[in-house]
Amino acid sequence: MAHQVRAVVVREQGAPASVETVLVPDPGPGEVLVRVSSCGVCRTDLDHREVGGDAPFPVLLGHEAAGVVEAVGAGVTRVAPDDFVALNWRTACGSCRSCRRGRLWGCRAVRRADRPMTLPDGTPLSPVLGVGGFAEKTLVAEAQCVRIDPVVSPVVAGLLGCGVMAGFGAAVHTGGVGRGDSIAVIGCDGVGLAAVAGARVAGARRIVAVDADGRRLDLAERFGATGTVDSSRIDAVDGIRSLTGGLGADVVVDAVGTARTYRQACYARDLNGVVVLAAAPAPEATVELPLGDVFGRGGSLRASWHGDFLPSRDVPALLDLYLQGRFDLRAFLGEKIALDDVETALGRMRFGGDVLRPVVLM
Ligand SMILES: [Zn+2]
Ligand SMILES: [Zn+2]
Structure with missing residues (x-):
């Protein structure tokens, strides 16, 4: 019936x-x-x-x-x-x-x-x-x-x-952010904010949030950002570097997914850093990068499909963190x-x- x-x-x-x-x-x-x-x-x-x-x-x-x-x-x-x-x-x-x-x-x-x-x-x-x-x-x-x-x-x-897992997983699973690491998150929509919150749970030492909207940056601070960059006023790469001791971040999450933000992510990472593309780009988007810069920084450029999320593992784990007041x-x-x-x-x-x-x- x-x-x-x-x-x-x-x-x-x-x-x-x-x-x-x-x-x-x-x-x-x-x-x-x-x-x-x-x-x-x-x-x-x-x-x-x-x-x-x-x-x-x-x-x-x-x-x-x-x-x-x-x-x-x-x-x-x-x-x-x-x-x-x-x-x-x-x-x-x-x-x-x-x-x-x-x-x-x-x-x-x-x-x-x-x-x-x-x-x-x-x-x-x-x-x-x-x-x-x-x-x-x-x-x-x-x-x-x-x-x-x-x-x-x-x-x-x-x-x-969906969105919370995509952001949390981009930082924690795909980016592998952990205790003592620095992370920058470009774009503070729901996915970006979840990446910030995930990095805090994972024990990141510095969490830099980047957005052109001040209200979103205020939210990012509530979710655990230790520093913010208003990209309507400051170059994102310069801003991230200045908040990470001049070095760049160990993990940079691009939660926007445009050629411009991806390039910023690539240049805002420290040596051996990881770039995570966490937003689906427009089909026609392309990016050109000097291969010498890719090689010279080492590390890796990764894409995160829905935060490399595994429901049977991650749903109970996040709900436990929530019930303990940690997420x-x-x-x-x-x-x-x-x-x-x-x-x-x-x-x-x-x-x-x-x-x-x-x-x-x-
Ligand atoms: Zn969704
Ligand atoms: Zn299968």
Whole structure:
């Protein structure tokens, strides 16, 4: 029996997101039906509305979600009805080459529910990143669920599905920042702020935040930046160097992803430093660097896919840090909104908007 729910759908490219009736099937083998409690609004949702994703329209938006398991399909062992779960779009298949080598965060054979959610006329929907969290219920693959402690608020748990993990992981996993290191983060949107917060948890000694917006720099200080560079007034590379003893940082995270910021990141790192590209660049972006400068600095230039994040490892770890008061997930939360407000939130995001996450409560 299909479940009739309210959900946020985009019918065609660029069309406004609207709340519609959607049919969600009962879970088949390996699938889980989740009653969504909350779902954060992310820039990726806006991108799916504006340009589409890798699946056709109509699209079911939302992917930073948490909720309660309502039913499970045959063979599901990881979760059971009434479990509280965070949903993820990154999954590990366990059998591809990356997984077999123990690099589960590099898995590209992601798991999704097979049965389609549809409009009432039977038109199949493409859930964003296989989640479709702006819905009263959604259908996902078992591997997309991580069971979590019900003492955690769902609005907090949902945050761990995307942007916070991308930033935290860019600093900690991809960049490898650790005790005594210095780090600079260029661009203090949600991902950049999470990189700052992650570096603090990891024990970085100096954390330099760079942005052209003073309000974002104030936020970065709240998240743990030990120094800030206002790039509307000071050259980012000079600013980072002056706050790192004239040397540059051990790790530089580019959370903007333009040729200009990437070049800044490359020149703001110390000898043997690591540059982490943590934002998806525009397809046409190119950067030219003297190879002598790349070689002469040693170290490495790395790209971070969603923070090299592994949900089964990282969701419980971050929630523990949160419950111990060492990682303030609540500080990433913006306003709480309803399903009907998603289009307004996306519109605001399009014009810069707030750094903190608006979250839909069901
Ligand atoms: Zn795999
Ligand atoms: Zn996202």
